[in-house]
Amino acid sequence: MPNDRRSLHIVHTEASCGWGGQEIRILEESRGLIARGHRVTILAPAESTIFQRASEWGVTSIALPLVKKRLGPLLALRGWLKAHAHDVDLINTHSSTDSWLAALAVRMASPRLPIVRTRHISAPVHASAANRWLYATAAAHVVTTGEQLRRELIDNLGVRPDASTSIPTGMDTTRYLPGNKVMARAQLGLDVDAYWIGIVATLRSWKGHTYLLEALTQLPDPRMRLLIVGQGPQREALGQKVRELGLEARVHFAGEQKNVVPWLQALDVFALPSYANEGVSQAVMQAMLVGLPIVTTPVGSMRDIIENRHTGLIIAPKNAGQLADAIESLHADPGAAQLLGERARTFALEHCSLTRMLDRMEAIFLGAARPR
Known part of the structure; x- marks a missing residue:
């Protein structure tokens, strides 16, 4: 890692138990940032595929019951943050359930960790007061995987343009090559x-x-x-x-x-x-x-x-x-x-390169991380 960049401990939360592009991006991004000298931890349900496969990517995963928006999962996440908050620089949330749990858990913990919310899909988000708080207030920065998704969050939920960035998932250009x-x-x-x-x-x-x-x-x-x-x-x-x-x-x-x-x-x-x-x-x-x-x-x-x-x-x-x-x-x-x-x-x-994605995500994380 360059001398002018601090090493971060980034914690991802993921409630999804499925497997697809969202989960692969989290793991690919995590592996890339680990290679750049950062620490990464994934908090996910024990039954989730991302928890079970994280070790294949060289990423630490910890089981927490984040499947539902209930008091038990909220207290479990709050307890983990209370025990580890002084060793964590920021939280990156990904699905609706873990984003709500993290936003509420952070309000209950000290110090309050900054949240980066990544929005992966184009399903509409209801323009309610609760969602405006989640995206425009609770999150320090919102990352989308496409510009249209970003514009919709700005227009519908009041997310600030300077607190949101479109960063498509990056691909390994040395792996995906034309062939015979x-x-x-x-x-x-x-x-x-x-x-x-x-x-x-x-x-x-x-x-x-x-x-x-x-x-x-x-x-x-x-x-x-x-x-x-x-x-x-x-x-x-x-x-x-x-x-x-x-x-x-x-x-x-x-x-x-x-x-x-x-x-x-x-x-x-x-x-x-x-x-x-x-x-x-x-x-x-x-x-x-x-x-x-x-x-x-x-x-x-x-x-x-x-x-x-x-x-x-x-x-x-x-x-x-x-x-x-x-x-x-x-x-x-x-x-x-x-x-x-x-x-x-x-x-x-x-x-669409992996390097471009990692450069941009690293910059977002460094800008959002709590002061040390």
Whole structure:
């Protein structure tokens, strides 16, 4: 760490028990800041995936019952802060439940630790007096994963522009690289002669997998296949949909993959037709770095990284017809598809790197941390 920067102890709270881009960002960011000389501790429920997997990333995790907005979890967090507050520089909260628990626990503890609130998704926040207090008063700084999310908090909740920053999740540019499609397909056991459309996402309804399946029925060429990478609560429903549409021979479920790079390298097109809750998709940024043409929607802050017809194609949410037309246009014009992928990679290298995210988050934490 440079001599002019102090070493911080950053404590993350996370109530979510699921697994997705939000949890991965917390761990990736934590690992990066640990490498820069900071200490990081994650407080999360014992049953949560982030608590169970933190050690894989070299991050300390401590079990606290933060699942519900109840007195017991509040007192547990207050007790931990009371015992450790003098050794902590700030708290970074992430989900609604842990943000409320932390905000209240901090008011009950001494010294009062500063809170940085990270807002990862684009689900609307009700403009109530309570939420205005949570975001605009209790938090020293608010970080969003996209500019549109930031503007909504400023406009609806009174968050100060100078106390809020949009910082998209950063990707490891040395890991996500273009590759040889034929070799990747052979390695993964995929048909090397097919035209592979792919999505990498947790299998949640709002990621839009159903619309991809419906779009595939409008692409009659049997060589056009769909690769679905990920696991989640919609797995059974999606399997049933595949059977209903008669797409068994054209859809491949790859399940959750710790290393998605070869799966991305095997694709011709990456599609993410989300219709809710996105910030800036990590999977889209990964696909951009691999040099793939992207088809997605303007949900959340996706326009921060995808300029229509320049770094990707943007279609309306919940529109299988537009999705099929966009994919077919890329299939019919390989040169245009390649140019989109090249522009996407160039943009992602400059704007979506892990180093850029760590630099900006570190600056936020250093500015918000309590004086020593």
